[in-house]
Amino acid sequence: MAETPSTGEPPVPPTAADGTARVAIDPDDLPDGLVVIDDRAVITAVNRAAETLLRREGGTLLGMDVREALPLQDTSGRRWWDATDPWSGLATRTGHRERLLLLPGGSELLVTARYVRAGRGGPVSRVVVQLRGTEARQRAESDAASLIATVAHELRSPLTSVKQFTSALLRRWERFTDEQKRLMLTTVEADADRVTRLIGELLDVSRVDTGRLHVHRRPVDVVAVVHRHVERLVTAGYDDERFEVTAGDDLPELWADPDRLDQVLANLVENAVRHGAGCVRLDVRTADGWVVLTVDDEGEGISEENRPYVFSKFWRGGQRSGTGLGLYVVRGLVEAHGGRVEVGRSPSGGARFRVLLPAGEPAGAAAGGA
Numbered sequence: 001m002a003e004t005p006s007t008g009e010p011p012v013p014p015t016a017a018d019g020t021a022r023v024a025i026d027p028d029d030l031p032d033g034l035v036v037i038d039d040r041a042v043i044t045a046v047n048r049a050a051e052t053l054l055r056r057e058g059g060t061l062l063g064m065d066v067r068e069a070l071p072l073q074d075t076s077g078r079r080w081w082d083a084t085d086p087w088s089g090l091a092t093r094t095g096h097r098e099r100l101l102l103l104p105g106g107s108e109l110l111v112t113a114r115y116v117r118a119g120r121g122g123p124v125s126r127v128v129v130q131l132r133g134t135e136a137r138q139r140a141e142s143d144a145a146s147l148i149a150t151v152a153h154e155l156r157s158p159l160t161s162v163k164q165f166t167s168a169l170l171r172r173w174e175r176f177t178d179e180q181k182r183l184m185l186t187t188v189e190a191d192a193d194r195v196t197r198l199i200g201e202l203l204d205v206s207r208v209d210t211g212r213l214h215v216h217r218r219p220v221d222v223v224a225v226v227h228r229h230v231e232r233l234v235t236a237g238y239d240d241e242r243f244e245v246t247a248g249d250d251l252p253e254l255w256a257d258p259d260r261l262d263q264v265l266a267n268l269v270e271n272a273v274r275h276g277a278g279c280v281r282l283d284v285r286t287a288d289g290w291v292v293l294t295v296d297d298e299g300e301g302i303s304e305e306n307r308p309y310v311f312s313k314f315w316r317g318g319q320r321s322g323t324g325l326g327l328y329v330v331r332g333l334v335e336a337h338g339g340r341v342e343v344g345r346s347p348s349g350g351a352r353f354r355v356l357l358p359a360g361e362p363a364g365a366a367a368g369g370a
Contacts, residue, residue: 033131158191208332248285
């Protein structure tokens with residue numbers, strides 16, 4: 001074949017009928033597996049990603065009947081090629097959506113197919129099959145299993161405590177002093193609050209994931225809210241000297257959902273108490289149109305490389321305990337208010353969380369609320 005002499009100019013890419021450039025793509029550049037089958041069900045092309053997924057060299061697959069080379073089955077045990085049969089049936093079929101199919105030995109693949117027809121309504125001239133591994137699906141299932149196990153563990157402890165104390169009170173009421181009864185009932189109430197908070201956290205995770213998390217703003221005294229949380233922890237048995245609350249002068253009006261703001265503070269303050277052995281410092285002030293709430297602890301802190309992941313779902317880095325959902329919910333609640341939350345290092349070397357919420361009355365609030 002004669003060669004075209006070089007002109008020294010860069011090659012001009014072919015153009016489509018509408019004049020736009022058409023870019024040729026090497027099948028081996030595709031991230032997913034690709035298998036092309038002709039009208040006789042014979043494999044005519046296989047890319048490298050498909051070789052990796054199938055654990056076979058493309059050369060051994062080329063020219064083979066696809067029903068023998070890829071004996072796929074669905075999870076009900078039906079032979080997929082017999083069930084789908086791209087080369088017969090309705091001429092309006094154009095392929096099928098992604099499905100989970102099995103190879104011999106139990107290997108799982110996510111398979112999508114496109115039927116290329118010779119003319120509109122004509123016979124199938126080519127079947128293009130896309131293969132994808134199930135690692136992402138397995139990770140999602142692992143996350144779900146981890147969540148179930150974590151939630152079961154988190155629920156078991158308070159429910160066991162509630163069961164033990166209520167059983168003891170019912171069976172031996174007369175044997176306990178009033179002070180003992182009060183202590184046991186206080187513990188039951190705290191454990192019930194813990195279960196309620198966990199269930200609410202799970203519901204909020206679902207709302208954050210689906211974009212259905214709503215806030216109902218009204219004027220809030222954030223400093224009073226902070227003091228209320230501290231008083232609650234002191235009542236629960238923590239030393240009053242462990243908390244230090246400061247606030248700036250002339251704080252602007254903050255419009256927020258009081259219940260959601262309570263959730264944010266409860267998560268951040270209780271995290272600081274749980275992971276810090278010393279003083280927990282809470283500060284409220286204004287900066288550049290934001291109301292800034294800072295929570296500092298004196299614990300081991302969060303390493304710089306871990307900070308970008310702190311607000312991820314299920315993150316429980318280092319020795320931090322819990323479901324790994326609290327800070328994920330905090331970020332969702334703060335962002336629903338139009339704010340942001342940041343993590344850094346406190347002056348004592350512990351963790352610092354800063355919540356920035358927009359100051360002043362939000363647009364539309366006067367006309368009926370946000």
